[in-house]
Every structure is written in structure tokens, then in C-alpha cells.
Amino acid sequence: MAGAGCQSDVHTSNPRLRKIDELLATQFPKGTPRERVTSFLNSRGFEQQYSADPHAVVGVVHHVDTETLQPATARVTFQFDAQDKLITYEMQEAQDNPARP
Numbered sequence: 388m389a390g391a392g393c394q395s396d397v398h399t400s401n402p403r404l405r406k407i408d409e410l411l412a413t414q415f416p417k418g419t420p421r422e423r424v425t426s427f428l429n430s431r432g433f434e435q436q437y438s439a440d441p442h443a444v445v446g447v448v449h450h451v452d453t454e455t456l457q458p459a460t461a462r463v464t465f466q467f468d469a470q471d472k473l474i475t476y477e478m479q480e481a482q483d484n485p486a487r488p
Contacts, residue, residue, distance in 0.1 A: 398411070398412070398475070398476055398477060398478050399461070399478040399479075401478075401479075401480055403457070403459045403480060404459055404461045404478050404480060406450055406452045406459065407448050407450045407459055407461045407463075407478065408461075408478060410448075410450065411448070411463065411476060411478075414427060415427075415465070415473055415476070416473075417472075417473055417474065417475070418472045418473060419472065419473040420471060420472060420473075421444065421465075421467050421471035421472070421473070422471070424444055424446075424465050424473065425444060428444070428446040428448075431448075433446050433447055433448050433449065434446065434447040435447075436462070438464070440466075442466060442467045442468070442469070443464055443465060443466055443467070444464075444465045444467070445462065445463070445464050445465075446462075446463050446465070447460060447461070447462055447463075447481055448460070448461050448463050459480075460480070460481040460482060461478045461479065461480060461481060462478070462479050462480075462481040463476050463477070463478050464476060464477045464478075
């Protein structure tokens with residue numbers, strides 16, 4: 388599975404998560420401070436989950452595709468270096484049931 392060329396910025400092959408990936412790639416280029424990522428998750432009400440890795444932040448991101456009106460939810464693991472700067476993130480599909488207070 389070669390992911391060369393213009394696909395190098397794609398963090399998922401799941402078409403349902405494409406819009407979330409585009410949003411996160413725009414918001415969080417490589418080198419983004421950890422604090423900015425956690426502030427984004429908190430400000431949007433996205434759940435943060437426990438990670439045993441001290442260099443990772445795990446968030447559950449919900450998004451409704453404005454073209455298809457289909458909801459999508461991704462469990463995103465953001466990986467940081469020793470200076471708390473973003474290295475990359477990985478995504479996997481999660482259940483589409485945003486928590487309501």
C-alpha cells in the first residue's frame with residue numbers, strides 16, 4: 388500500500404472520515420503545540436480519552452459532512468515529540484453518537 392504523492396497528508400483511507408481529516412490537517416500542521424490541540428478539542432466539546440502514551444492525546448471528533456449531511460465520528464490519536472509539538476495523528480472510525488450533556 389503505497390501512499391506517495393499528494394496522498395502524503397491523508398491520515399485515513401476511510402472516505403467517511405475524509406472531511407474530519409481535512410479539518411484536522413488544516414487546523415494542525417506538523418509542529419502545532421499540544422496545548423492548541425487540547426484547546427481545540429475542549430472548545431468544541433470533543434471527548435478526550437485516556438492514553439497510556441505520555442506523548443499522545445486521544446480525542447473523539449464528530450463532524451457532519453455539509454455536502455452529504457452524513458455524520459461521522461473519528462477516534463484521533465495525536466502524537467507529540469518531547470517538546471510537545473505535533474508529529475502526526477492517526478484516525479479510526481468510531482461510533483456516531485456524540486455525547487449530550
